[in-house]
Amino acid sequence: MKKIILGVLFLAFCLSSFAQRRGNYDEWLLSVGVNAMNDLASRSPFYKPGDWGFRNPISAAVEYRFVDNADWTDNFAIEGAITVNGFTGDNEYIAPIKDYNYLSLDAHAKYYFKELLFGRGRDMSWFNAYANVGLGYFHVEKTNMSANLGAGLLFWLDRAQMFGVRVQTIAKFGLNNTHLSYDNNHYQYHLQAVIRL
Incomplete structure (x- = not known):
């Protein structure tokens, strides 16, 4: 229980540190959806999709986007996320077959790069x-911290950009890899509804 409380405090500290850096937030996004988890001791992000973890696959995030009329900062955002999932361990070399629960808390810095791909002249406001x-911070059988790296796409469903859908992939690299277990490197895939607050 102490480790879970420490993880929540870590996430709150990261978000408050970013929040104090700039004072003009113009966009808050809330996203809620599902996730799948690939933890099959493979380096491939698409290895055996039929065996991915998908039990109680809830994910949610709150994002703050920097909008202060300075061109370069408009593309940056920060995000705090929570993910719950579960899977059945079926690799007898790692652990006995049983059901595992998964919890993660993440703090991310994001960079939107649509304008780098398409320029400012084209009307691509829907994407x-x-x-x-x-x-x-994540917990399966034991607790581990991770360095995360990912990418995603955001599709707006209305002209006012109030409702959207996003898909993303995050690679999580466990910082404590001293033992071969499920509390290690893995991939997460998210499909979420997005609401501008």
Whole structure:
């Protein structure tokens, strides 16, 4: 229980540190959806999709986007996320077959790069692409911290950009890899509804 509380405090500290850096937030996004988890001791992000973890696959995130009329900062955002999932361990060399629960808390810095791909002249307001990097806390059988690297696409469903859908992939690299277990490197895939607050 102490480790979970420490993880929540870590996430709150990261978000408040970013929040104090700039004072003019114009966009807050809330996203809620599902996730799948690939933890099959493979370096391939698409290895055996039928065996991915998808039990109680809830994910949610809150994002703050920097909008202060300075061109270069408009593309940056920060995000705090929570993910719950589960899977059945079926690799007898790692652990006995049983059901595992998964919890993660993540803090990410994001960079939206649609304008780098398409320029400012084209009307592509219905779409955006981003890359994210950050730190996370996750728990399966044991607790581990992770360095996260990912990318995603955001599709707006209305002209006012109030409702959208996003898909993203995050690679999580466990910082404590001294033992071969499920509390190690893995990939997460998210499909979420997005609401501008």
